[in-house]
Amino acid sequence: MQRPFIIALDLDDRAKRLSLLEQLKGESLFVKVGMELFYREGRQVIEELKNEGHRIFLDLKLHDIPNTVQRSMRELASLDIDIVNVHAAGGKKMMSAAREGLEQGTIASKKRPLLIAVTQLTSTDELTMQNELLIRQPLNEVVRSYASFAKESGVDGVVCSAKEVPLIHEVCGDTFYTVCPGIRRLEDALGDQKRVVTPGQARELGCYGIVVGRSITNAMNPFEVYQAMKQDWEG
Numbered sequence: 001m002q003r004p005f006i007i008a009l010d011l012d013d014r015a016k017r018l019s020l021l022e023q024l025k026g027e028s029l030f031v032k033v034g035m036e037l038f039y040r041e042g043r044q045v046i047e048e049l050k051n052e053g054h055r056i057f058l059d060l061k062l063h064d065i066p067n068t069v070q071r072s073m074r075e076l077a078s079l080d081i082d083i084v085n086v087h088a089a090g091g092k093k094m095m096s097a098a099r100e101g102l103e104q105g106t107i108a109s110k111k112r113p114l115l116i117a118v119t120q121l122t123s124t125d126e127l128t129m130q131n132e133l134l135i136r137q138p139l140n141e142v143v144r145s146y147a148s149f150a151k152e153s154g155v156d157g158v159v160c161s162a163k164e165v166p167l168i169h170e171v172c173g174d175t176f177y178t179v180c181p182g183i184r185r186l187e188d189a190l191g192d193q194k195r196v197v198t199p200g201q202a203r204e205l206g207c208y209g210i211v212v213g214r215s216i217t218n219a220m221n222p223f224e225v226y227q228a229m230k231q232d233w234e235g
């Protein structure tokens, strides 16, 4: 199984995105379109990236009432994307509604995109969770429960820190997808990320896929960093 190395295209203008992709030309890429890029360039960017042959994780993290999420997922299903997501904090009804909307919107001849749910953002640590979000359970327990609620709701997997993958596999099984941001080389700045590992550690922890943004997008030589991190990931 080829486990995805997903590049977060978080860049503040179109020219920078094109320049990064030009530097990675010739590579078969899995890219992440987040809010910044989708809000700026809209549906067209998805078509462009698909035409260039890339696989796409559309990371919009839907979180709203079930009816709105269902109808929005139905719209997103018409895009040629491979993965899409919601926040597990929206609850089981919302996650089931997301799955329903995605199925309603996927045309018969096409494969439904994978639906995954964010457990706790990798920029959150236990102190923030307890003192600001007022969630009193230990972080690992919250992630474990949210992952199992996601599975019960028909969601295919979760976004989590690689650190939590073993415990998610324990409750949801090894085939439940785990997509992990919060990936850094040892020499990289953490920025706002709190629950962080290297690509090699993520592999050892059993992640299905990793998401890497600034380590590549801020690098002097993005191609070199991409190659080095991918090699560490693939082992």
Ligand SMILES: O=c1ccn([C@@H]2O[C@H](COP(=O)(O)O)[C@@H](O)[C@H]2O)c(=O)[nH]1
Residues within 6 Å of the ligand: 008, 010, 034, 118, 120, 121, 122, 123, 159, 160, 181, 182, 183, 191, 193, 211, 212, 213, 214, 215
């Ligand atoms: O828990 C989460 C969920 C999503 N993300 C997204 O992944 C990338 C990470 O970028 P870096 O520059 O490598 O930190 C970014 O697009 C986030 O929106 C996440 O980090 N954590």
